[in-house]
Each structure stands twice: as C-alpha cells, then as structure tokens.
Amino acid sequence: MYGLIHNALRSMVVQEHGEPLWQLILESMEIEADVFLSMRQYDDSTTLSLIAASAQATNMEVDAFLGSFGYYWLTVFAPKDYGPLLNLTGDDPFEFLRNLNSLHERISTSFLEFRPPVFSVKYISDECIELQYNSTRKGLTSFVEGILRGLPIMFNVTMVVELMERSAVQQGEQSLFRIMKVGAQRGRS
Amino acid sequence: MTANNVAHLLDGLFATCFTIDANLQVSNPTSTLKSYCPGIEPGKSLLDLFEVQRPVLVHGKMILKEHLNSLFLLVAQDHSIALRGQVVQLEGDKGYRFVGAPWLAWMSEYRPQVALKINDFPIFDSQLDQRFHVATQELMVKDLQKLTGELMQARDAADDANRMQTDLFAVMSHEMRTPLHGVISALSLVGNSDNEGEREQLVDVAQKSALGLLNVINYALDYSKIEAGRMKLDSVEFGIMELTRSVADINIGKAQEKGIELIMNVSADVPRYLNGDQDKLRQMLVNLTSNALKFTDSGRVVVSVGIDEFMNLELNAGQALIRFSVSDTGCGIPDKDLQNIFEPFWSKNGAANTDVGTGLGLKISKQLGKLMNADIMVTSQLGVGSAFSFTVALEIISRPSVKTLQFDSKALPNTLSGRVMIVDDNKTNLMLTEMILKKFGLEVKAVSSGQEAIDLASSIPFELILMDITMPGMDGIEAARQINQQMLTPPIVALTAHVQPEMIDDYLANGFKGYLRKPIEQLELIRELNLWLPAGKNTKPLSIEPSKLPVINHKTLERLNVQIGEINFVRVRRLYLDETKRRLSNLLAAWVRRDHDSLALEAHTLASSVSSFGCDDLAWRMNKIDKAIRAMDMSDVISYMKDIEKHAKESLNEVEAYVFKSSAS
Numbered sequence: 001m002y003g004l005i006h007n008a009l010r011s012m013v014v015q016e017h018g019e020p021l022w023q024l025i026l027e028s029m030e031i032e033a034d035v036f037l038s039m040r041q042y043d044d045s046t047t048l049s050l051i052a053a054s055a056q057a058t059n060m061e062v063d064a065f066l067g068s069f070g071y072y073w074l075t076v077f078a079p080k081d082y083g084p085l086l087n088l089t090g091d092d093p094f095e096f097l098r099n100l101n102s103l104h105e106r107i108s109t110s111f112l113e114f115r116p117p118v119f120s121v122k123y124i125s126d127e128c129i130e131l132q133y134n135s136t137r138k139g140l141t142s143f144v145e146g147i148l149r150g151l152p153i154m155f156n157v158t159m160v161v162e163l164m165e166r167s168a169v170q171q172g173e174q175s176l177f178r179i180m181k182v183g184a185q186r187g188r189s
Numbered sequence: 190m191t192a193n194n195v196a197h198l199l200d201g202l203f204a205t206c207f208t209i210d211a212n213l214q215v216s217n218p219t220s221t222l223k224s225y226c227p228g229i230e231p232g233k234s235l236l237d238l239f240e241v242q243r244p245v246l247v248h249g250k251m252i253l254k255e256h257l258n259s260l261f262l263l264v265a266q267d268h269s270i271a272l273r274g275q276v277v278q279l280e281g282d283k284g285y286r287f288v289g290a291p292w293l294a295w296m297s298e299y300r301p302q303v304a305l306k307i308n309d310f311p312i313f314d315s316q317l318d319q320r321f322h323v324a325t326q327e328l329m330v331k332d333l334q335k336l337t338g339e340l341m342q343a344r345d346a347a348d349d350a351n352r353m354q355t356d357l358f359a360v361m362s363h364e365m366r367t368p369l370h371g372v373i374s375a376l377s378l379v380g381n382s383d384n385e386g387e388r389e390q391l392v393d394v395a396q397k398s399a400l401g402l403l404n405v406i407n408y409a410l411d412y413s414k415i416e417a418g419r420m421k422l423d424s425v426e427f428g429i430m431e432l433t434r435s436v437a438d439i440n441i442g443k444a445q446e447k448g449i450e451l452i453m454n455v456s457a458d459v460p461r462y463l464n465g466d467q468d469k470l471r472q473m474l475v476n477l478t479s480n481a482l483k484f485t486d487s488g489r490v491v492v493s494v495g496i497d498e499f500m501n502l503e504l505n506a507g508q509a510l511i512r513f514s515v516s517d518t519g520c521g522i523p524d525k526d527l528q529n530i531f532e533p534f535w536s537k538n539g540a541a542n543t544d545v546g547t548g549l550g551l552k553i554s555k556q557l558g559k560l561m562n563a564d565i566m567v568t569s570q571l572g573v574g575s576a577f578s579f580t581v582a583l584e585i586i587s588r589p590s591v592k593t594l595q596f597d598s599k600a601l602p603n604t605l606s607g608r609v610m611i612v613d614d615n616k617t618n619l620m621l622t623e624m625i626l627k628k629f630g631l632e633v634k635a636v637s638s639g640q641e642a643i644d645l646a647s648s649i650p651f652e653l654i655l656m657d658i659t660m661p662g663m664d665g666i667e668a669a670r671q672i673n674q675q676m677l678t679p680p681i682v683a684l685t686a687h688v689q690p691e692m693i694d695d696y697l698a699n700g701f702k703g704y705l706r707k708p709i710e711q712l713e714l715i716r717e718l719n720l721w722l723p724a725g726k727n728t729k730p731l732s733i734e735p736s737k738l739p740v741i742n743h744k745t746l747e748r749l750n751v752q753i754g755e756i757n758f759v760r761v762r763r764l765y766l767d768e769t770k771r772r773l774s775n776l777l778a779a780w781v782r783r784d785h786d787s788l789a790l791e792a793h794t795l796a797s798s799v800s801s802f803g804c805d806d807l808a809w810r811m812n813k814i815d816k817a818i819r820a821m822d823m824s825d826v827i828s829y830m831k832d833i834e835k836h837a838k839e840s841l842n843e844v845e846a847y848v849f850k851s852s853a854s
Contacts, residue, residue: 038328109318
C-alpha cells in the first residue's frame, strides 16, 4: 500500500497516544526511519504489520483498531489534504458512496499501482441502501466500516450502519453493509 | 447523424454545454449548466453572459470559426460559474456548441462555496486528476521536507559525535602523553643513575605515571561505554564501610601529598550492608572526591553517607534512600559555570582541560548517577568550597554474603616450580610476563604465535600455558582448541583484556581453565599460578589440612543399594553422576569468573549431595571450600580448589566402578 496510509496511521497514533508510543511501534518492527513517502508503494505486509503492531500497542483488537483508523481517515486525515476532492464526491452520504468508484478511478491516474476496492450501491428505499464492498485485499472490512461511521460526521446527518455479511473470497474479501438515514437530514457539515 | 443527434451525443459526454449561433446568441444550455448559472437564458449574447478570458478577443470581436481549436475559458459575468472547454461546429450550418466543464482552478479560487460534483467533469477531463496530483505532490514535498529535516538532524548528531570524538582524542592524547612522558623519562634516567636512592625514586615516578596512564585509559573506556549505551547496572551486596574505605584508600595519597584532611563520615543509621551497583557508586565517589582534592589547596574534603529524609521517592519494600555527598573547602565554582561543569572536557578556564584531568570525571559520574536514577546536585560558594551530592535507593541486606575474599599473598608460597609457556604476539608483554614468572622460580618458554605454541606444546611437557587471545593469524582460542586435542594437556589460562561474562564463558567452552586480565595484576597472577603449580624448592607448600577420609565410603553405597534396590540404584547412580558433573562444571566456572557467591553455593550443595553417595573425601573438600569462602580466606580457597577436578574425577570413577562390581556380583 502507499506510504500515504502509513503517514495517516502515524498521524492517528501520535495524535491519540503520543509520539513515544509510535516510536515504540516502529522499534518493535525494527523500522529505523520514521518517514514514509506518501506516493511510494510499500509492501502490503509492512502496512498490515504496522496496523497489527499499532493495535497491540494501543491494547485494541485489530478489527476495532482498523475501525478507528477508517473513521480517522475519513474525518481527519483525508480532508486535510484532499478536502476539495472529497467535497466533489457528493452532497450526501449516499451520493458520496455512489461516486466512490469514480473518485478511486481519478486517484488511479496519480497512484499508478493503486488497487482500489469496488463498491456497489443498491437502493432499498430513499432512506436505505445496501453497499457491497469488494476488495482484492483481505481483512480491511473494518476499515471500511470505520469510514462509513465517519460519513455522518462529514455530512452532518444521522445514519445507522450495519455490517450484514463479511466473507473471504478466493482473492480478497467481500462484505455487505446496510446503511439507513435516520431522522431529518441536515446536509454537509 | 443530425445536428440534434450530435448535440445529444455531446451532452452525454459533457455536463456543461450550450449552443452559440453566428450572432453569438446562446441557446440550449444543459440542465447542469442552468443549475449553476440561472442567468443563462436563450437569446442572450455570449459576450453579455460571459467574460471570455480565452481565446483572447481582438477588438472585442469573436469569430467562432477561427477558434475551433482554441481553449475557451469563460467566466460568467455574475461570477456564478466559470467554464473550461471548446467550441465545436454543428453540421448543416446549425451553429456551434460549447462543450466543457466547470473551470476547477477558477472555481476553487473564487467560488469555493459552490458544491461542484465529480460527475460535472468528463472522465477524460484531467482537471480533477491534476488537482489530486497537485495535492499529492504537496504531500510528497512535506514528506521530503520531513526526511530532509531528519537527515539534517542525523548529520548534525554525527557532526557533534565526530567533534566530541576529536575533542576526546585531543584530550586523551594530551592526558596520555603527560604520564607517558613521566614513565619514559624516569626509566631513561634509571639507567644513568648509580645512586640507589635516586633509582628507587625514579622507579616510583615511573610506576605512579604508569598508574596515571592506566587511569586515563579507564576513564576513556568508561566514557565510550556510556556514550555507546553499553553501561549496564549491576546488583551486588556490599558493606557501606568497605565502600567508603576503598574510596579513601584510593584518594588518601593525593590528600596527604597536598596536606588536605580527607574525612569519611558514615551516619550510624545507614544500614551496614546494602545491595546495589557497588562499583559504579565507588566510581562516582572516587571521581567526586578526586575532583574535590584537585580544586582544594587547604582544609578538608569530607565524604558523607547518610539517610536522605527529604527526598520524596517511592521506595520498594526493604529499600533505603542513601545520600552520598562530597564537600570541600576548595576554591568554589562561579554561578555562571555551574551549568557547564558536567559537560565533557569543560575546564575552569572554559577551554579544553589541560592540567587537572581528562575533563570526563564529572560527566561520567553524572551519567552513572542517571543509570541509578540519581541526579548529582551541586552547591558552591566562591572561596568557601563546593558540595556535590546524590541520593540512591538501595536494598537493605541484613546478612551479607561473600563477594570479596581477603587475599594475603604472603600466605602463599613465594616460589613455585614447573615449566610455563607464555604465548603473546606483543614482544614487550612477553618479555615482562617472562620476567615476572622467572621471579617465581619458574622455567619459562615464550612464543609469539598460536602455531608456535602448538608446536612447542607437542614437543615439551608444560605444567601451565598462559595464552593471549587476540593474535594475528591463529588466535588463542583456536590454538588452545588444538592443544587440548593432544594427550596430557596442561591447563591453559587466557591472557586477555576482554573479560566480559560472555567472553569468559566462551573461553571456558573452548577449553581454557581460567583467565588473567591484562594488564596483569600481581595478586591475580599469584592466585592463578598457585592454583596450577606446586610450591618451589625450599618453599613452604600450601598448608592445607590433608583429608583423612576414604575417597569412597563403601558402607554408604551398600546401604543405599539395599534401601532402594539394585535396579533403582543403577538409575539413581546415573542421575547422580550427571548432576554431580553438572554442578562441578558450575563450580569451576564460578571459580574462574571469581563469582564467590556461586562458588560457595555450589560447594555447599555438592558437599551434601556427594556425601549421600559415599564420596566422603570429595564432600570434605567441598565443605572446606565453602568454609574458606565464608571465612574470606583466599589462600585456603586456592589450596582446596587446587586439584579439585582431579579429586572429583577420582571419586566419581570409584562410584561408577562400585556399581559395576555390585552388578557383577
């Protein structure tokens, strides 16, 4: 995965637990340099090990940690540098999710090795959709769940996110979420 | 394809389109465009609706057919939107159609509040991609700035380290040259002097200078160890009186020389025995005391030890807060210098230290204190004196165990007999060691390489080999390994400056029977020689009480055999032999490492276990070793440790033989 993810992880751990803990995590992985180049592709195993080590260091289960990381990614890290592009992606959570594939396609023009997940949106009603997440990577459903839980903050709405299914497929992972808007919607925050 | 069809096709590709006729009148805007720019109404002129930034109009006129390949940048006159696109000609004189998308750069700059959508931009429109790319590039710049910052920090740290190393080298060179000069000058004068008294004085100067040189080297080694983070805390039991006495012993000469009173003051309420890093505490106190003596010309230096009743530190059960302080009636330190005195190489004059030491003593003490969570505090008054103090949490020991044995070399024979080989590639060391050994009346053969040692060991029998470890070509470990493969191998003792526990274990594993630290200390050499060599002619041998007990007590073994039965006996015998050999090996390793606590423990345990298997002589010897250690009598320990391996082997062989005979009968 790209160094951008590592930098986001670093940012979250440092912000929530302090620099010394991050240094301990790097030491535990015997990583000497504390600089990840955002556009450099790192081996997936490095990223996943960093996540596992961070979860352990913060006394969290890996899935719970990934959930927090997804939430942080959408609500704090991505808006900092890519805010205008996120804003273009939609005016409400459902539109955002509908356009997520388009956003990823655009990103692919800069991140040449980008292997984005694919999302399918199925409208159950105006207030309810089912979102299918398909990825060639295993184990990142909780990260997506964290992102979905961050959407209400981004759009200043109330939503219920429910993970309906999660299954490993031949190469990667596939999950199904049900997302329901609740109450009067207030628009982007 | 009709013009309408073409327009429809274009509208499918572009979100913002409108038609322009020959008179520049606008019609058929797409719904997306209308949503952003409600003022766009059919019939209005392009130039009334938009400010045309590109193409550049000549005399305010727009001839569309001349700009079919131009980039169009249009800004709505009401600034509701800006567009980026081009104009295509419709078939059949149906005019032109503007096709494009919001002009993202302009919108972001001037109308950021307008919520554009990702689908407002055609897939092949690179505006979004560029935007994303720029944002990512900005991130990359930030990454590189961070990386550069870290590299610069690392470079500065390396520069600092280099500078420190250069300073250290310069100071060390100076500090070493001074005593070395004393050694060389004194020794060169010895040869020219016929006056016995003068010769003795010169030798004394040379010896003191050499000790000074050793001191400087020890400082440098300690400093480099601390800098490399290799200094670890040790935990040993020690007597507080012994600690202060040793600090006084080291400094009393200097105090007497300067006519300064050196007072050691230990409060009555300080526990007599403590557990902590005695060596580092001693080093701190020695450094602080020697520093106080340097800057005191008259009066006194007082080393005090007391209970710290004021420091608020959380203590573990059984710990006490001990406060050490060294005060003097010296010249004092100006306030402005107080913050610098713990910097390496700092001197009173602010320049590199030149005449009062390495400039490392206080720095080393400060670092050693840090290791023990103790901060050295200093108070000073110009012309009155200074006081350095620190407080350490130490475990209180009610009953001390044995760590340091009293060593009275006079109790040992002053001459020895036997042939000894010395192996060392350094000719000076070789010659000096040879001279020392000859003074003991020993026959000495000196060789300077591992291969020569192997050749000589195979042609002449030796009672002992002293082997250097680091030699060019074959090192001492390999040479010892090869010699040990021969029959009738003499004990081999390592001569080395590397005496860390793991190194000693390595020597033992490679067949060495002991080690001597370089430079060789006289008492250590006497200890080792007496361990392996018999007393010389006309010399009183080591006086130990001879054993009157049988090697093996058959009655004990027979009783055991009857009690547990022959089958169990055979099984227990194997366990016994294995366990005894393991403990013997521990005992010998503890002896080599000078770990007298472990030595006493192993001897005590062995005395009891070998006795239960009828090895009365061996049990008696183990008891003697245990008692000699408890009595802190090094000469007795040496006497009983001598040949202990041989006696143990004899006892175990008999146990094994007894079982064989019993089974056979």
